Amino acid sequence: LVKPAGRVLASFAAFSQRALSTLVLAEHKDGALLPNTLHTLTAAKQLGGPVTVLVAGGVGSTTAVAAAASKADGVTAVLTAEHSCLAHSLAEPAAGLLGAVQRSRKYTHVLAPSSTLGRNVLPRAAALLDVQAVADVVEVRDERTFVRPIYAGNALATVQAVGEGVRMLTVRPTAFAPSATGGGSASVEPVSPEEMQAARDAAGASQWVGEEVCKSDRPELGQARVVVSGGRALKSAENFSALLDPIADKLGAAVGASRAAVDAGYAPNDLQASVGQTGKVVAPDLYIAIGISGAIQHVAGMSSSKVIVAINSDADAPIFQIADYGLVGDLFKVLPQLAAELSPN
Numbered sequence: 201l202v203k204p205a206g207r208v209l210a211s212f213a214a215f216s217q218r219a220l221s222t223l224v225l226a227e228h229k230d231g232a233l234l235p236n237t238l239h240t241l242t243a244a245k246q247l248g249g250p251v252t253v254l255v256a257g258g259v260g261s262t263t264a265v266a267a268a269a270s271k272a273d274g275v276t277a278v279l280t281a282e283h284s285c286l287a288h289s290l291a292e293p294a295a296g297l298l299g300a301v302q303r304s305r306k307y308t309h310v311l312a313p314s315s316t317l318g319r320n321v322l323p324r325a326a327a328l329l330d331v332q333a334v335a336d337v338v339e340v341r342d343e344r345t346f347v348r349p350i351y352a353g354n355a356l357a358t359v360q361a362v363g364e365g366v367r368m369l370t371v372r373p374t375a376f377a378p379s380a381t382g383g384g385s386a387s388v389e390p391v392s393p394e395e396m397q398a399a400r401d402a403a404g405a406s407q408w409v410g411e412e413v414c415k416s417d418r419p420e421l422g423q424a425r426v427v428v429s430g431g432r433a434l435k436s437a438e439n440f441s442a443l444l445d446p447i448a449d450k451l452g453a454a455v456g457a458s459r460a461a462v463d464a465g466y467a468p469n470d471l472q473a474s475v476g477q478t479g480k481v482v483a484p485d486l487y488i489a490i491g492i493s494g495a496i497q498h499v500a501g502m503s504s505s506k507v508i509v510a511i512n513s514d515a516d517a518p519i520f521q522i523a524d525y526g527l528v529g530d531l532f533k534v535l536p537q538l539a540a541e542l543s544p545n
């Protein structure tokens with residue numbers, strides 16, 4: 201988009217004169233506010249100005265979520281939208297609602313977690329509002345300047361929004377600490393009938409068919425404090441489970457995998473276990489990479505982990521360049537010893 205310099209400067213001035221206010225699209229499941237919303241709230245607070253949370257869902261699904269959101273630190277208001285068309289976070293009605301709420305209430309910023317929901321809904325709402333969304337924000341420099349990873353996380357781009365339109369951002373939850381909960385007392389009110397109508401009008405383009413969710417006693421990969429991840433070197437699904445499960449069980453860890461291990465069928469794809477550019481982005485306290493070479497596409501999904509441990513038979517494997525602790529050795533010998541040494545969780 202090319203604009204004469206004078207007009208861009210005028211746009212900046214017009215935007216900076218507007219009082220800042222931010223809308224955060226909440227993500228929730230089974231009546232609970234998901235942690236990635238609390239991480240997104242921290243980014244919202246860094247922008248300055250009041251923060252409103254929009255809780256959209258099926259009939260009867262938003263009450264407990266809205267109550268939790270109203271108690272989150274820094275939240276000034278909570279909007280609820282309940283309708284059967286919003287029950288399964290289908291992108292079209294959710295984006296229609298988000299666009300209508302923005303059109304009527306004119307926030308300066310609209311944020312969503314960089315999750316399946318946020319990535320699905322926020323760019324559609326941005327298109328409806330005729331603005332460009334900024335994806336995967338990892339740092340807020342000021343109200344129009346944001347940092348986001350590019351080239352699979354190998355470089356960080358500082359981008360600046362121009363024009364007077366609303367700033368629409370998806371936020372990487374792992375880059376922001378969670379906002380505290382329990383102390384706030386924000387107001388809770390439903391969206392207007394006109395805003396609700398926009399969701400209904402947008403419904404019907406897609407239809408909810410069903411979902412098959414794998415049950416696991418292990419923590420969810422994206423939320424786990426410890427992740428034990430296996431690579432192609434495990435050589436089979438039997439080895440993958442026989443060698444990694446005892447360690448994950450003893451550490452109370454989630455099990456992750458490289459894309460190569462998933463593609464080879466060693467790690468079940470139905471567990472959504474792949475970590476990296478095309479998988480999940482994780483930032484646990486401890487990430488143990490076992491028989492994983494450290495390809496850039498894998499590192500893009502785990503390099504923000506607080507402590508990285510790598511076990512690899514090749515001392516020159518790239519994973520050792522980012523590991524805090526490295527063990528050069530054959531995983532088939534090392535893992536049984538490690539499992540035996542670890543005390544039960």
Ligand code: FAD
Pocket residue numbers: 430431432433457458459460461474475476477478479480490491492493494495496497498501511512513514517529530531532
């Ligand atoms: P390899 O690269 O084969 O590494 C195996 C490692 O195991 C080697 O370092 C080897 O030294 C070590 N090893 C072998 N035997 C033993 C042993 N007995 N004991 C200990 N160590 C041993 N990959 C992802 O992971 N996530 C992604 O999201 C992703 N997205 C991609 C997107 C694109 C567009 C492309 C092109 C690729 C993507 N990849 C992704 C694939 C990525 O490039 C690598 O191919 C993949 O990460 C390699 O997986 P790996 O480390 O398990 O296997």
